Amino acid sequence: MIKTRDFISRRRTLAAASVGLAVVASSAALVAGSGGTAGAAVPGRITVVLGRTATTPVPNCPQICRGIVSSTGFQTSNEQGKLPFTVPFDGVVTAWTITLGQPTNAQRSYFNNVYGKPPKAHLAILRHIPRTDPPKYRLRRQSRIRILTPFLGRTVRFKLGNQMRVLKGDIVALSVPTWAPAFADGLDSTSRWRASRDEGRCVGAVVDGRPQQMVRSTREYGCNYSTARLLYTATVVKRR
Numbered sequence: 001m002i003k004t005r006d007f008i009s010r011r012r013t014l015a016a017a018s019v020g021l022a023v024v025a026s027s028a029a030l031v032a033g034s035g036g037t038a039g040a041a042v043p044g045r046i047t048v049v050l051g052r053t054a055t056t057p058v059p060n061c062p063q064i065c066r067g068i069v070s071s072t073g074f075q076t077s078n079e080q081g082k083l084p085f086t087v088p089f090d091g092v093v094t095a096w097t098i099t100l101g102q103p104t105n106a107q108r109s110y111f112n113n114v115y116g117k118p119p120k121a122h123l124a125i126l127r128h129i130p131r132t133d134p135p136k137y138r139l140r141r142q143s144r145i146r147i148l149t150p151f152l153g154r155t156v157r158f159k160l161g162n163q164m165r166v167l168k169g170d171i172v173a174l175s176v177p178t179w180a181p182a183f184a185d186g187l188d189s190t191s192r193w194r195a196s197r198d199e200g201r202c203v204g205a206v207v208d209g210r211p212q213q214m215v216r217s218t219r220e221y222g223c224n225y226s227t228a229r230l231l232y233t234a235t236v237v238k239r240r
Contacts, residue, residue, distance in 0.1 A: 061101030
């Protein structure tokens with residue numbers, strides 16, 4: 001039975017969390033998607049998988065189903081350290097993954113009615129604006145939006161046909177225009193993330209939070225949440 005009241009009381013706490021920074025050696029294989037599809041790395045290049053950890057938490061859905069809603073967010077820390085989605089060198093984002101829960105029909109109907117349909121997400125490349133407090137970020141680039149309905153209940157890997165250039169220090173965030181069951185909470189306090197909401201509006205109506213989707217726009221990320229994780233990764237290849 002869907003625990004709607006429990007979700008409603010917490011749904012505004014969007015979703016988040018993340019993973020670590022995994023360096024892939026030149027001869028290693030890149031795990032790709034729920035079926036474990038792999039692609040061999042090209043010799044002589046350096047690849048990192050931002051947000052990947054040894055294990056991935058189980059998404060909340062369909063138990064007490066919570067998801068990421070109407071927000072852009074990124075991990076600020078996890079069990080492996082701080083800012084796991086910070087790009088370590090100039091390069092290109094070549095692919096990304098997202099791990100999705102499997103909501104029941106009733107849960108999907110609720111999300112669709114409240115936050116819009118279908119579930120969808122994409123990547124956002126953010127740059128911190130120095131000396132801003134609460135912190136503000138500029139949206140530098142974004143990938144095309146992916147509809148998630150066919151992939152519910154699994155991990156899917158999306159290749160980027162038009163690879164996105166990134167600079168050292170950029171943040172690779174997850175942007176969700178509607179909703180996405182790519183969320184796990186109840187984790188330890190090292191799992192923290194930021195969302196595109198103004199400080200002082202971290203709990204409340206969903207209209208207080210919205211995804212940052214206009215390139216070159218600036219947005220305050222004033223809400224820092226804990227004990228939860230956004231279940232996505234991004235593969236970055238160093239520019240030669």
